[in-house]
Amino acid sequence: MAEIDRDKLRDIYTRTMKVNRTDEKFRSLLMGGKVAVMYYCVRGQELVSAAMMAALEDDDYVVCTYRGQGEQTAKGIPAEKWWAECLGRATGTCKGKGGTMHITHPEKGIMVTTGVVGSGLPIANGLAMASQNNGDGRVTVVSFGDGASNIGGFHEAMNMAQLYKLPVIFLCQNNRYGEHTAYADHTDTRSISDRAVGYGMKGVTVDGNDVHAMYGAAKDAVERARAGEGPTLIEAMCYRMMGHFFGADFSYMPPEHIAEMQAEDPLPKLRKVMLEHQFTEEELDRIVAEIDAEIDAAVESALAAPLPDPAELKLDVFEEEMA
């Protein structure tokens, strides 16, 4: 297992905690009745997106799903704009027209957030195709869950990406559930990464709760893509600790299994690695405190921000204003 230098470890830790603290804040706002919007909780999957985003450059492209908070915040969307969009404000990334399921922020490479399971893969191919045509060296990452591996678009996109050797990374966050259906009830292949073999593609399954395994796989895939060696399918094993969307019943998830998976929680594991690398408790706590302060200020500013003007309905349908 490749070593990760201290700067990169601090970077990954910061991104991971940004994802986690954003998630905690969102859940507390929902539970406190302060906001009432759809939110797809990422508790348990923080490290996967943080380590993947830490392996990218600022101008690399990302396509994610409605459960994309991890990619979005870890890639660097400013908290104020992200929260404003989630709360439907005019100052949000998408002027309040996208919402939690459709966050876009090209400045940080977040090109599409789709609400349709599996639909991001074919689009990621196109972003990668543009990079291949332009020779600009950019890499595209598309994130999706295990459930997405059964739609037709997944298979069409895998075949096309390998055929053209596109600089794209298919990041499957295998959180063990496709909506309310457990992995074993929707798929009978041993692993999602096995499917890469069927397309002649490199596929790896990694422990998405282990920073070395996860970052190593991400870095390796990015290097292959940049070198023109084509796509990689990374299956990151993780666990969606709560239901499909926050507030939904998840009694279908066996409590003993949740308890078992909580023992694999990526956060204490990451903290342990940090301490082993001579980061102090104080330094780690200070990073979290800074993140919390930033999030609190962002939420406050979003709540005070103006609502969208109804005249916006005529704008952005087409380039020209609608009559």
Add this chain to the structure above:
Amino acid sequence: MGMITMTQALNHAIDQAMAEDAGVFCLGEDVAAKQGGGVFKITSGLTEKYGENRIRATPISETAIIGAAIGAALAGQRPIAEIMLMNFVGVCMDQIVNHAAKLRFMSGGQTSVPMVIRTTTGVGVGFGGQHSDMLEAWFAHVAGIKVVTPSNAADAKGLMRASIDCNDPVIFIENILCYGLKSEDPGPGYRVPLGKAAIAREGSDVSLITYGRTVLDALAVAEELSKEGISVEVVDLRTIAPYDEATVLASVRKTGRAITLHEAVRPFGTGAEFAANIQEKCWDQLKGPVLRIGGTFSAVPFATVLEQAWIPTKPQIVEAIKASVGRA
């Protein structure tokens, strides 16, 4: 400049756009030289000029084709994706309707999808139920997509160039039976603005509002009826969505009568939308109800005799015009 067919017109428009802008590229099944330059030869000769990266032959994967075009467009390129036959759009509707059409709006205008989806269809060549439908109403019903169809070679050239220029997704429908139509070549760089209808023939008694191949029938019928003293104005929409409402309403206000005509099946067709809008906005000027002519509400049949009975016929158009002007 000489005469060109619609096939040549489309080929020239794409060729010229590719020569001028390195971001324009084509992708689709069988489009490259190795596969014959496209089933209908629209991309013939372009691989030799621009290489296989810019004329990309794809697997039979409509969802992946449209998705790739969307992604490339988001990254600032101008892809021209071919869906070989219009019925196959059913395979990739999610990409077109949920993504291409909505990404500009849902991103608050941060991203746009400047792509053209070229597709072909048409009744009258014996292709049967799954290769012949005009499905323009499916797309006209979704905000964010432009729908274009030419009725002659010169318009095809100008509309294709304007569609490639357009910063929004365009569905470009080519009728198989129009590929051989010839026009005077309007020359390089010719553009027909999207959203502008043409008065294909001026008249004073009734407005016949149509687009695509049925414009030919409309013009033939108008010529025939002129001998009986009935003056028919033919409006060729050229862009179906968003359509040129001002030209349509001005024509109807002039003639006082309107008939909509399309090859697609009549129920829930675009003609219903045009008719309803005309009734709302020209009620005082109308001398009678707005009539609608469209295809039969069944799958397109195979046998020639059935297919010819399915499609709106010239006698049907004549009958509707006579009913409208009170000469039935």
